[in-house]
Amino acid sequence: METRSEAMARPPLGTYAKTSYTPRPLDWESLPYNSSTLNGYDQDVPRDASGVRMYLLDGVLYDHPVAQAQDALMALSDYHLSGEARYLNRAVLDAQRLIDRRVLSDGAWYYPYPFDFLLHGDSREVMRAPWFSGMAQGQALSLFTRLHQVTGEQRWLAAAHATFASFRNAPVEGLPSVVDVDAAGYLWLEEYPRWPMSTSDRALNGHVFAVFGLYDYQRLTGDQTALDLWNGALAHTRWYLDHGFRSPQYISHYCLAHPWVLSAKYHEIHWNQMLLLHAGTGDAAWSRSADLLRADYPPPAVGGTVKFAAGSHTGYKFSASGEITASKTIDLNAPSSAPADLRQRIKGRDIMLRITAGGLAGYWVPENYPRTGLAGIKLSLTYPLPRTVMIPAGTWSAYQFDSAGTPTASRTITPDRTTSAPFSTSATINGRWHILVTAGSLAGYWLPAQGLTLL
Structure with missing residues (x-):
């Protein structure tokens, strides 16, 4: 049943910096969340008796707006690939659950989290239920927009309109709020909003996932406010990627409020999101940003044969903070090779290759063309x-x-x-x-x- 929050007229969102992009049309396969291969129906994830995606916490199943929106988006992708009705049915079940649990505030639908959440696992940073998320709003917006495109049903278009309204609503204490214009004039689509909004988490990935929702909605409707919000969110991303999130020669920051939170997983999400922004805007500057992030901290799960030139080569062992704890030097009279299982940026140092056999087994050697490098x-x-x-x-x-x-x-x-x-x-x-x-x-x-x- 629809729940209403306290009714009031919110103040205007305020002015914010904007880029001047026109969204590029993308085919279905190129849209965020869509895949060229099936995700599959029998995924090992929690579901309730009706088949809706759930979240298991301390032995209890809870609704989880992001998990439900993502599950439905994957199901829509699979439906497009397979034509099997069961995938569309799953997407509809997840989407309807979001609608059934919506909170109405100032003409907008919001999707509440019904459980407390320890942000970054910190008991001092608790998101108290019910809480709301700009990422959930953005992914729900993508879902409803695409369901309307796939089915032609007006109920999904109505849901998209009501969800989009949440991005127009200025933040108000005590009311669902997921957008904010900061003191520098940049628009935030806040994944983990807190009050006052300036104390929010300021996460990058959730902001960009919400950007994708604005893209989907604007492409469907041509709405000018959606275009402004999309361009505002992109101006934010361009500025704060270079002035906050990027950590040259290491893992990018997950958020700005907690700069010590570093995640190789989310670093990879960040540069993949930049590629998707290149697709949606046509501006190769986003792919240049992806190149920088990949060079800062490349995907580490890469191995193979390391080719060594003749001469001296020194391998190292490191502490978790990047301090050298041991070293070993070998001399090669001729070119040689050895297997490696990882290519990884060590904090504060070069990209290193972890050798698994031979004289430097267990040591990291610097990648240094043409002296050392993974073959192929x-x-x-x-x-x-x-x-x-x-x-x-x-x-x-x-x-x-x-x-x-x-x-x-x-x-x-x-x-x-x-x-x-x-x-x-x-x-x-x-x-x-x-x-x-x-x-x-x-x-x-x-x-x-x-x-x-x-x-």
């Missing part, structure tokens, strides 16, 4: 849209490689002035970053990216 093409990333590389005057060679990283062909260009070429993909090959050129004399060849400007 690693961490390949195809961007959502073509990008451009600016190539200065000079001599530049590009290569094709086999699976072991051995060059199989090469081409060299010698432009007498700066030239450009499109590229689609980047990867680390034999310990050096490359881009895959897609047109011109280097089409189909991997070009080392050092000394180039990637747009």
Whole structure:
């Protein structure tokens, strides 16, 4: 049953910085949350007797707005791929549960969390039930928008309109509030709002997930306020990514209120979100941000064969804080190799390779092309849209490689002035970053990216 919060007219949200993007149309497969493969029906997650996604806490099942919205979005993706009605039925069940539990405040629907939550596991930072989340509002907005697109049913459009209204409502003490304009004039879509709003968590991932909801709604309706909010949320993301969230050469901050909270999982979510913003805006600056975040702390679960040049090589062991606790040096009279199971940025240090056999087994060695590097093409990333590389005057060679990283062909260009070429993909090959050129004399060849400007 619908619950009403205290009725009152809220003040205007206020002015905020905005970018000037026009949302790009995306096909279904390119939208956030959608997959090219089935997520599957029989997932090992808590559900109630009706099949609605739930959250298990201390042996009790609770409704969880984000979990329910995400479950439904995955089911819609699977329905699009398979055409099986059971996936659509699951999405409808989750969506209806959100609606059934809604709280109405100043014309907007909000989706409450019915349990207390220890933010970052800290007993001093308790979100008291019922609490609300901008991330939940944004993902519910994506869900209702897409359900309307898939089914044509007006009830889902009405739910989208009512959910969107929550992003227009200025924060008021004691009322559901998920948006805020900070003292610097930037718009926050707050995942973990507190009062006063300036004391909120200020998480990045939840803000951007809410941005995706505004994108979906604006593309469906053409609403000018939705466009303004979307551009306002993007101005925030651009500024605070560079002036708060990014931690050069290490894991990005989960939130601004607790800068000690670092998560490799959410760091990867952050750079993937930047790629999705490139797709939605057409601005390659978001993919450049993704490149920076990936270079700061690459996905560590990458192993293979490390190639060593002849000469001295020193391996290290580190404490959790990045302090050296042991070292060992070996001398090689000829090129050699050894297996590694991790490629990881050590805090305050270079990207390191953890050796698992041979004279440096158990030690980390610095990645340092051409002296040390993982053989082959690693961490390949195809961007959502073509990008451009600016190539200065000079001599530049590009290569094709086999699976072991051995060059199989090469081409060299010698432009007498700066030239450009499109590229689609980047990867680390034999310990050096490359881009895959897609047109011109280097089409189909991997070009080392050092000394180039990637747009």
